[in-house]
Amino acid sequence: MTRIRLYRLGAAVAAAATLLTATACAPGPSGGGTPAAPTNQVSKDIAAAGPVTLAVWDQNTDGGMVKAQQQLNAEFEKMYPNVTIKRTVESFSDLKSTLKLALSSNTPPDVVQANQGYPDMGAFVAAGMLRPMNDYAKLYGWNTYYPESLLKQNSFSSDGKTWQGDTLFGVSQTGEVVGIYYNRQKLASLGLPAPTTLGELDAAMAAAKAKGMLPMAFGNLDKSPGIHLFGVVQAALAGAPAVNNLVSGRDGAWTDPASLKAAEQVAKWSAEGYLTPGTNGVSRDDAVGTFGKGGALFTLTGTWLQQPLQDALGDNVGFTTLTSDDGKPATTGGQGLAWAITSKSAHPDVAAAYIDFVTNAKAAQVLLDAGNLPTVLPAGYEPKAGTLAADIATRYRETQKADGVVPYLDYSTPTFYDTITTGMQELLGGQADPQQFVDSLQKDYAAFLKNQK
Numbered sequence: 001m002t003r004i005r006l007y008r009l010g011a012a013v014a015a016a017a018t019l020l021t022a023t024a025c026a027p028g029p030s031g032g033g034t035p036a037a038p039t040n041q042v043s044k045d046i047a048a049a050g051p052v053t054l055a056v057w058d059q060n061t062d063g064g065m066v067k068a069q070q071q072l073n074a075e076f077e078k079m080y081p082n083v084t085i086k087r088t089v090e091s092f093s094d095l096k097s098t099l100k101l102a103l104s105s106n107t108p109p110d111v112v113q114a115n116q117g118y119p120d121m122g123a124f125v126a127a128g129m130l131r132p133m134n135d136y137a138k139l140y141g142w143n144t145y146y147p148e149s150l151l152k153q154n155s156f157s158s159d160g161k162t163w164q165g166d167t168l169f170g171v172s173q174t175g176e177v178v179g180i181y182y183n184r185q186k187l188a189s190l191g192l193p194a195p196t197t198l199g200e201l202d203a204a205m206a207a208a209k210a211k212g213m214l215p216m217a218f219g220n221l222d223k224s225p226g227i228h229l230f231g232v233v234q235a236a237l238a239g240a241p242a243v244n245n246l247v248s249g250r251d252g253a254w255t256d257p258a259s260l261k262a263a264e265q266v267a268k269w270s271a272e273g274y275l276t277p278g279t280n281g282v283s284r285d286d287a288v289g290t291f292g293k294g295g296a297l298f299t300l301t302g303t304w305l306q307q308p309l310q311d312a313l314g315d316n317v318g319f320t321t322l323t324s325d326d327g328k329p330a331t332t333g334g335q336g337l338a339w340a341i342t343s344k345s346a347h348p349d350v351a352a353a354y355i356d357f358v359t360n361a362k363a364a365q366v367l368l369d370a371g372n373l374p375t376v377l378p379a380g381y382e383p384k385a386g387t388l389a390a391d392i393a394t395r396y397r398e399t400q401k402a403d404g405v406v407p408y409l410d411y412s413t414p415t416f417y418d419t420i421t422t423g424m425q426e427l428l429g430g431q432a433d434p435q436q437f438v439d440s441l442q443k444d445y446a447a448f449l450k451n452q453k
Contacts (some may be wrong), residue, residue: 042135046080046268046353054350055264057088059095059337064307064371066175071366079163079357083350092337092429093222096120096417103129103342110345113337114170115154117411118163120447122173125169126160131341133168135351142171145360145376147400153407154338157167161452163411164248170338173359175373176407177333177396178228178302179321186213186297187318187401192321192441198236201298201322203306206298215274217296219287226424227299227409227417231332234262235406239324243406249449250307254441263427263434270428280425302333303392307371310388319391329395329404335375413448416441 026414036429060069067355073085088109090098094114102108103124114121114130124130137143138328141280141336154172180201190208195201205215220226235243239430240259245251246259253259269275276282276290291299292312299309309317324330341348357363364374368381375391383389410417423440432440 001188018034019096021269026210036443042139042352043349044139044353046350049082049347051082052347052350053084053086054354055086055088056354057090057095057099057109058113058339059092060113061089061092061442062304062308063092063311065304066127068367068370068372070364071370075262076354076357079223080350080353083352083354088176092224094347098129100249102126102412103127103334106344108342108344110342110347112342114340115410116163116170116413117335117408117416119417120161121155121169121340122160123414124160124320125156128331129343130343131343131348132158132340133170133352135158136341136348136356137168139424140352140360142168142356142366143256144168146171147376149405150335150375151335170340171355171359172335172338172375173363174304174336174367175333175375175377175396175400176302176304176336177373177392178331178401179233179319179322179395180232180301181291181299181301181305182320183291183294183297183313184316184318186294190297191275194318196323198233198322202265202269202354204297205269209272211272214276214296215292216269216433217281217287217291217299218275218279218296218300219284220280220428221283223421223425224410225284225287225301226421226428228302228332228422229266230262230420230424231406231409232300233265234259234409235330235332235404236322236324237262238330239326239328240402240404240406243330243409247409247412248408249412249445249452254445255438259441260438261436263437266424267427267430267434271430275428280429287370303373303396304336304447306388306392315387319388319395320396324404328408329399329402331399331404332408333396333399333405334407377448413444415444415448419444 060066073087077085099112114124115441151168154170155165155168156163158167180195187194190211192204193205195204208215218225218229239252242252268342270279276287288299288301288305290296292309321331339359341351345351364376364378367374373396377393381393383393411419419440423432423437426435
């Protein structure tokens with residue numbers, strides 16, 4: 001029997017109440033706001049740490065990730081019998097809500113998955129809650145294993161003010177591409193190939209609607225799917241370089257023509273019934289479930305749902321991504337949440353060993369075997385042609401090679417997640433028009449850039 005102690009959401013919510021009381025009388029790292037700095041030499045000698053209970057918080061709740069994470073945790077404990085993993089697992093949205101509270105306590109977890117960008121990782125770094133990891137990157141070879149572009153997504157300046165700075169604060173376990181899953185039989189019945197442009201996607205959904213099919217199963221109750229929908233359309237219209245510059249604050253505005261046109265496109269899809277009716281009241285899981293039962297031509301989500309959709313539809317499911325007007329791949333994605341070490345961890349060497357164990361090349365094969373996409377695909381990995389795994393591997397490699405991956409849009413400012421998710425619900429629900437939507441994004445963005453100067 002595994003020694004991993006698994007705490008799900010109910011336990012986490014109860015713990016949150018205790019943490020509220022604790023933080024009211026004792027300032028955590030957020031009280032001082034001083035970024036942590038390593039003071040000791042790092043080591044791979046985990047046995048020397050003696051008995052350790054390693055508290056780990058993650059959001060690996062989807063399909064094949066559940067299996068892979070449980071296997072990796074069990075194998076880590078087998079390799080290091082002096083370590084017991086105390087695991088808390090939550091959904092992405094719940095983790096965003098509870099993690100800052102946990103990190104503010106006097107007894108935070110040792111290892112956490114932190115969302116990249118200003119809202120989460122940047123705020124945690126600025127508050128001194130995360131430990132810099134450049135030394136461990138050198139020790140474990142992360143700085144050569146991962147592409148530089150992906151390391152930058154997990155980096156900040158040491159004060160948390162500048163994303164993609166020179167200090168690494170985490171490494172990621174999975175690669176991610178947001179794209180369009182399609183029902184092969186339904187698409188063939190319409191006489192259409194898998195769409196690779198926004199125009200082809202729009203035309204395919206119109207054809208499906210005309211035949212009485214639901215064009216796209218899409219649920220936005222969880223809010224984050226709205227970021228993915230807008231991000232995919234915006235990338236196809238603006239191109240990856242322009243959106244990358246926008247998200248990183250280097251150039252552009254959210255009111256630029258391509259962003260406004262993207263807002264008009266998704267509003268049109270909602271108004272014309274191309275998306276699940278009442279989409280703001282439908283959960284992501286319910287929408288994906290509808291697609292998995294053959295109830296829609298498409299669903300738009302990320303590669304993290306590869307295994308559940310493979311299980312549901314078998315060989316009848318395919319995956320595609322879009323190109324921009326210049327014919328180059330351009331879509332939202334990059335990598336999964338970063339595994340980070342908290343600044344108050346008493347066992348940073350053990351934490352780093354754990355992070356390396358669940359993200360390295362050996363772990364990549366475990367992830368693949370369980371139907372997941374690792375951050376770095378093995379050089380010889382070639383899944384059977386015509387399968388979902390082959391579709392995803394091909395699109396991921398093509399997009400990475402072309403520098404066509406656009407970061408998740410909520411990385412843009414500390415408050416952008418709330419701004420864009422609220423805006424997308426209003427846009428899809430008809431409470432805001434496209435111009436009002438992009439104006440709200442630009443207002444948030446401009447205020448942040450002004451304060452950065």
